[in-house]
């Protein structure tokens with residue numbers, strides 16, 4: 001009797017244990033499910049994401065999304081297309097990340113950009129006036145060393161600090177820039193080892209840049225540098241956002257290519273342009289305005305030719321008349337009074353003999 005009683009107690013006790021275990025298993029699975037752990041195993045019940053693996057087909061598991069780093073422009077960067085960034089008076093420059101790993105440097109007059117890639121820094125241009133501030137600005141934001149430098153074009157004021165980087169830096173440019181720099185043999189502008197004619201894709205780490213030749217709109221070997229992921233492009237010395245052009249339309253060598261470049265750039269897919277000058281970033285609206293302004297100067301050059309009488313200073317008279325008309329049309333444009341006659345000289349010769 002004692003034995004039977006003991007056996008009964010043992011029986012009830014073991015049912016209790018089994019019951020308790022049963023309830024114990026389920027909360028564990030639920031906890032793992034709640035955490036969303038991928039392929040977590042709780043006792044014999046595997047958890048796949050938010051459910052038991054037995055509830056999920058193999059196909060669904062294999063479609064688990066692969067994490068791809070999506071680079072983009074920061075929406076707040078659009079502020080810099082209107083407002084100037086604050087420039088640290090001691091440092092003399094501002095370095096601003098305008099998109100993931102894409103940095104803009106400006107001293108208020110010149111502009112350049114660089115990208116961190118996870119495998120080294122790609123620098124685009126190295127203005128002479130910025131000098132060692134470029135390395136300082138880069139080291140402000142990353143420990144990566146500079147591995148690549150791209151020349152936007154030949155001019156020393158934009159690339160004259162290119163030699164300040166280490167000897168094993170890879171220099172990249174359009175073939176015409178490389179030929180010009182080889183001819184100049186200028187130690188401040190190392191001769192590029194990678195050159196191209198029309199298109200070149202530079203892929204380093206997690207960044208990709210598309211380099212395109214759209215014609216010599218300014219000097220020799222002018223290129224457009226584009227980061228498709230960020231929708232940011234850089235085209236230097238074509239225009240000044242919200243300002244009149246520098247003398248002789250930025251001393252362009254080819255006014256026809258200069259005018260044509262506006263539509264070629266506007267046909268590309270981008271939101272911000274780094275123009276090389278001014279303390280702000282550019283937008284498609286700035287490029288459209290500059291095209292409108294340039295064509296207005298062309299109209300004014302033609303009107304001057306139609307209305308000016310021959311004289312000893314005929315070309316001077318044409319340029320003066322064209323400048324007068326342009327200032328009348330755009331009285332409030334920044335720097336309109338700086339070199340209207342010089343810009344009109346270029347346009348008059350383009351209209352007359354190009």
Ligand SMILES: [Zn+2]
Nearest residue numbers: 153155219237
């Ligand atoms: Zn230039």
